[in-house]
Amino acid sequence: MQQPIRAGDKEFLSAAQGGGDSTGAALWWGGGAVFAGGITALGLLAYALLVEPLSIQMERLTIRLPRAAGRLPAQGLRILHLSDSHFQGGVRSRLELAKIERVRSLTAGLEYDLLVHTGDFIHYDSGLENVLRLLDAVPPPRLGAFGVLGNHDYTHYAMQEALPRMWRTFRADERVADQRRNGLERTLAAVTRWVRYIRYVRNTPLDGRRTGSNDANRLTEALERWGMTLLHNRTVHLRRPEIGLDIYLAGVDDVVEGRPHLGNSLRAVPEGAPVILLSHNPDIIVSPQLPKVDLVLSGHTHGGQIKLPLWGPAHTQSEYISRRHVAGYFQVGATQVYITRGLGEGIPLRFRAGPQIARIEVRA
Numbered sequence: 001m002q003q004p005i006r007a008g009d010k011e012f013l014s015a016a017q018g019g020g021d022s023t024g025a026a027l028w029w030g031g032g033a034v035f036a037g038g039i040t041a042l043g044l045l046a047y048a049l050l051v052e053p054l055s056i057q058m059e060r061l062t063i064r065l066p067r068a069a070g071r072l073p074a075q076g077l078r079i080l081h082l083s084d085s086h087f088q089g090g091v092r093s094r095l096e097l098a099k100i101e102r103v104r105s106l107t108a109g110l111e112y113d114l115l116v117h118t119g120d121f122i123h124y125d126s127g128l129e130n131v132l133r134l135l136d137a138v139p140p141p142r143l144g145a146f147g148v149l150g151n152h153d154y155t156h157y158a159m160q161e162a163l164p165r166m167w168r169t170f171r172a173d174e175r176v177a178d179q180r181r182n183g184l185e186r187t188l189a190a191v192t193r194w195v196r197y198i199r200y201v202r203n204t205p206l207d208g209r210r211t212g213s214n215d216a217n218r219l220t221e222a223l224e225r226w227g228m229t230l231l232h233n234r235t236v237h238l239r240r241p242e243i244g245l246d247i248y249l250a251g252v253d254d255v256v257e258g259r260p261h262l263g264n265s266l267r268a269v270p271e272g273a274p275v276i277l278l279s280h281n282p283d284i285i286v287s288p289q290l291p292k293v294d295l296v297l298s299g300h301t302h303g304g305q306i307k308l309p310l311w312g313p314a315h316t317q318s319e320y321i322s323r324r325h326v327a328g329y330f331q332v333g334a335t336q337v338y339i340t341r342g343l344g345e346g347i348p349l350r351f352r353a354g355p356q357i358a359r360i361e362v363r364a
Helices: 007-054 090-107 125-137 159-178 183-191 193-202 216-226 262-266 282-286
Strands: 057-064 077-082 114-117 144-147 155-158 209-213 228-230 234-240 245-252 275-279 295-298 328-332 335-339 356-363
Touching (some): 007 090, 090 356, 125 216, 159 183, 159 193, 183 193, 234 262, 245 262, 262 275, 275 282, 282 295
Parallel strands (some): 057 356, 114 144, 275 295, 295 335
Antiparallel strands (some): 077 356, 155 209, 234 245
């Protein structure tokens, strides 16, 4: 015999039904949030992979060199600064050709004096043909083209192994430090280890395993056949009395994979003469020879390549450049420094650190 439903039962049933509706709504909203988050993440990944790497911009700036008074043309010395093309060829050629066309459009009709490339022309040897296409895409400079080699022009790396390798290095240093710590200090170190490791990764150049060598000699020969002078630890005297030019342009080998000798590079420069230095890696700023240099042009950092909220630049790839100076203009004593974000990428992503070329006007 069916039992009658009492008023209290109705209240219980109504509450149970209401609870089911609330649970369903929560699940619906939660699932929607996860779906929206996934779509957002995919959109950001697509932007960082396919959009921003092609969004090359031209930065225009004027830099004054007080020591160059009376030694520069009346209209200034106009420099087109390229860096970090990181060309690979092969499956990356379509993207690289699109970058070359973007540079062609940005520089169409540009009148300037010097073309400089501050290294990492290639990522792999197979990218050489596209490097030459890039150089052909820009208008010819009035006074010449000059460059220096970067670390990737010598070597390629397995960057996916960087974090585990850095963890092993960090732990080895920690074991040495633990021998000097007392019991309380070791406990505190253990509790904060992951936080300190994250800080270590944030402020240390990524340590990818070297997986092979690029043919730097072949690259150098191809660039010189094209008409570019490689300043391998040496200086050229840019002297054109008819236009009022009389300064020195120096170049130094890569700080990491090369054999840099800034002292040798500057040996032929008279005391007090104005000097512009090309150095792929801006860590050259710690050289004791730096005060002899008026302006350093560098690349290497890619502007951090990925800039995240709160974290900032994903990396600087530099031991001596602060995070706020990961790209752009700053000074070290009386020496001025400009770091371009460059054209290419180590890993094929950019976010809030777009690629660039620079048109620099140097005046006294």
